[in-house]
Amino acid sequence: MSNEKNFSRRRFLQFTGLTLAGAAHAAPAVATEQAASGVGATPPAFARLLRAASLPQPKGARVVIVGGGWSGLTLAKYLKRHNPAFDVLLIDRHPSFVSFPLSNSWLADQINLDFLSHSFFDAADNHDYHFLQATVLGFDRESRKIYTDVGHIAYEYLVLAPGIDYDYARIGVEDAEQQELLFQHYPGGFVSASELLTIKHKIQTFKGGTFVLNVPNGDYRCTAAPYERACMMAAVFKKRRVHAKILLLDMNTGIKIKKDGFHRAFDELYKDYIEYLPSSEISGIDLDAKAVTTEFDEYPFDDAIIYPPIRASRLIDEAGIANPKSPQRAANTDPFRYHVVGDEHVYVTGDSRGQPFSKGGHTAHSEGKYVAEVIAGHALGKDIAWRSPQTMCFSSVEIDPLQAMSIITYYKFNEQTNVFDFDRTHMIEDWDLQGGQASLAWAEGMFRDLFYR
Template sequence: MKQGFKRRDLLKAGCAGGLLLATGLARGADSPATPFINQLSSLRAPLPKARGARVVVVGGGWAGLTLAKYLKRFHPAFDVVLIDRHAVFVSCPLSNLWMAQQIPLEFLTHSYLDAARNNGYLFFNATVIDLDRTRRRLHTEQGYIDYDYLAMAPGIDYDYARLGVEDPGDEYALRTHYPAGFTGASELLTIKNKLQSFRGGTFLLTVPAGNYRCMAAPYERACMAAAIFRKRGVRAKVLLLDMNPDVRIKRDGFLRAFKTFYPDIIQYETSVGITSVDPTRRVIATDFDEYAFDDAAIYPPVRASRLLERLELADLNTPQKEARIDPFKYHLIGDEHLYLCGDARSQPFSKSGNTANSEARYVAEVIAAHAEGREIPWRSPQTMCFSGVHIDPLEAMSIIAFYRYDKQQKTFAFDRTHMVEQWSTRIAQAGLAWGEGMYRDMFYSG
């Protein structure tokens, strides 16, 4: 995606604007008003003065909300500010169940103001646009904030180019007409509306290659889509095109669920090398074939949030354009005042909410220890994921796993994995209780 302006241009413009303002020339009677963008870099964000070392957390997702709460918990003297561009939190985890009307929207929707009030930090509804690491100054569209520590958790972005979609117009058409449903609330609402009003034919879903967000969710979504169509009595096929050679997680369970519940609805194709998508003709081209569809939710491969690239933190030589961080302490290499976690991390952990939550608790402790001149031993994040396969009654499977560092391979691998691929209503109930517990942890005190 092309940027409207480059960060250096903004800073330059901002400096020039600041200088003009300082010399009193900017708003002279005869001169035109200085564009707001030129004044932006010298504008302080409308926040209370810091009452201690200020830690700014970027991104109010699963990682950022947890960081903000536990930074305050582990080091109460920190003055913590959580920034998110959205005013309301809507959970991605469990959203497939909401699409299939197994839980209400209220279950997924929470207030940032409650989270901030209950946990003693500030919430700032703003968009981060620039960073001056030398001055430890973060810029938003509402002004700058100086920090002592910066903790970044901006999540992921889609990488449509890896589906062969390079033209911004085509990408826009896909984002709007066939959204993936793996980042924002509007995407989720659109997909739910599509599934609940589909009149029949082929509904296309895709599974990306690489380390994409929530390994199990595309397979769960196929089950939920099929269940919705059956319940509505629609003659429809769910075409699930997987860029991978096999189901990525809970393999036996998902394959058995497709066969047991939806043999006449789900068509599952593996090792599909998607080369292009034509949103107008509604055709997806692969290495060997073309598939026509009537409607779709197309999930492209993902990369770390483009914000990291914009702030010149991303290593563009990595396949998913992540930042180079210390894999155990999470700080940017060479900067122990800038930390990064959640799905934007460079470690190959599962991109999931529970992983982000457990990891962010640990990172909060690392930052608190740094401020106190201590170090703490490394702790593995914990991945926990429940997947619905059947509705009315809801039945689900689950996985819990940790990670260990393999010194020879110099990477992380799954450790102590506990997978239950025999679905049941009991696991489904445990999944809902897990979600409730997570929201309580992120939004309430205690």
């Protein structure tokens, strides 16, 4: 997205956030004045923003959830379970859900796309809430309204679960046009389903040479995923007998999770395919020359998947709730209750929240259940005791049949260091068929919980 587009949209959002509420009250008078003077009516696009979205009248306190990922879907279901009187509305700009967890197995043809794809309407029908496909444009927290491309919506509680945005500037790509080209031609595969489709086509049609992957630094979505993707790609190239070198540039000092297992997979299964280079901080990408630059080296490539460092969704900035001390612009939230500091009617969950928990699907599901209880309790004047989210993550490393390793962990707050630490961690780094089948059973159970009765 270009800087000009960002600026224009930001200015527009500032306008909506500060003046739309007043404009809505003034609209009848403006229309009368226009009619008397012969001036044309309010432009349809603007008029749409001034009116309420066409929704059924809420039968109880309305809870609006922005973002239909793992966190948002979980909240929508469990809010109704903990307080059936809530009128729950889930908003997402996409028409359907496609899972990023387990997508690496799909890239390697171990599951069908139908396994990952599900209907928001099925979820809403089966769990008694509403779904609206819309794009959120702005917020007015004072009057408790959000503005969308189909009209404004009032809320009693608002949950923002909008996911992540890429931060290309942190790998030296600051030009808006270059960012757009990089996103289209070498997508990271962690924001939109279209990225996954492009990546699969790349893998299936690659004819040989150097294929660059990278691991971003900082917190990023699914810690193990880039290493798993390298294994799945190598397995496909090995099966197709493609003469390829996967250059895995890790912007960290070493593998961040399941270190021994991934190193063993690189050495024992894919020694001829994967070259792993830690401490490879990307500082620039030349799209014309097809080369990645680090502090000390330049790496030409025939094709690439570039996963830049991430930041919280820009909706967090646009809502005015980003923590200025957060390098990734995460939301400024209470670490135990998830509500925005100073506003117990707005919550942030999933990848944009401030806590350093895993940005994986199971973590989002686990914390979504807890936050649903917190909001339901707040509405009834009850305080819910904090409980740690659970992280469960499967990483596939071999195919035909699918074989995987796993980790389960919780978190605890260290009062001496004032940070969250891992707690009760159980890791299995020996991949096998049982692990592969367990990953499929886990996903099937999660999808059943989110979408079906």
